[in-house]
Amino acid sequence: MSTTPAQDGTQWFLHTWRDHILEPIETALSVLDVEHTELTAEQDGLEEFLERLRAVDPAEQPSSPVGARQQSASDPVERLRDAYADTVLAVDHYExxxxESLVENVAIEFGPDYAALFHPETNVRFSPPLKQSLVAAAEQAVDERAALDRAVRLEQEAMREHRSSLQGILDALDSTVVPEWYRETFRNDVGALLEDRQEQLHSSVHRFETHEFCAYMYEEQLWTYPVLTSLARFQESVDS
Structure with missing residues (x-):
């Protein structure tokens, strides 16, 4: 027996309502998935650059006078530029x-002190101490990507858990009116979910203060806290 138009309308409304409630969490998961993919690619690129950097021998000659450089296939600067372009700048999402230009990106990634070294007409000598400090800067960049990615994966796990919990509460309702017999359980369940997320927000995510992490991760959204936004939508739309 087919459903009646009224039944179809009710089911459509409930489906749309549930989607509206869960939308911030679903959006957060999409944002986090993209961030994880990009961080993984960037970490791989930096690690490959670091490997090639370690293979570049420092220059033995002192800095040449200001003016045009004589470059060769073994020129350390040319090898560094090629290595950076082939790895860090080659990730799919870079553009x-x-x-940014290669020199601009080096300045942001490792600090402005290294930007001159990567300039095609630089007179900075790639000395052993400079190589050592650049290796350390690249290692730090790798560590920072790894730490941020760990935070992203923790946030993904939290989003999935809260989505599952909220989905379970939503599925127990067949309208926006909470039945009298279910109201105490409903309030307890929603309250527990809210308390759990607030506790997470008052903690830190690895090296990152949680508010700063959320503000950075969801900066393009109209909200900063997806779970709290979903819960606020839920509480505002039901008669409990």
């Missing part, structure tokens, strides 16, 4: 996310 869409960063779109």
């Amino acid at each position: 869409s996310v960063y779109d």
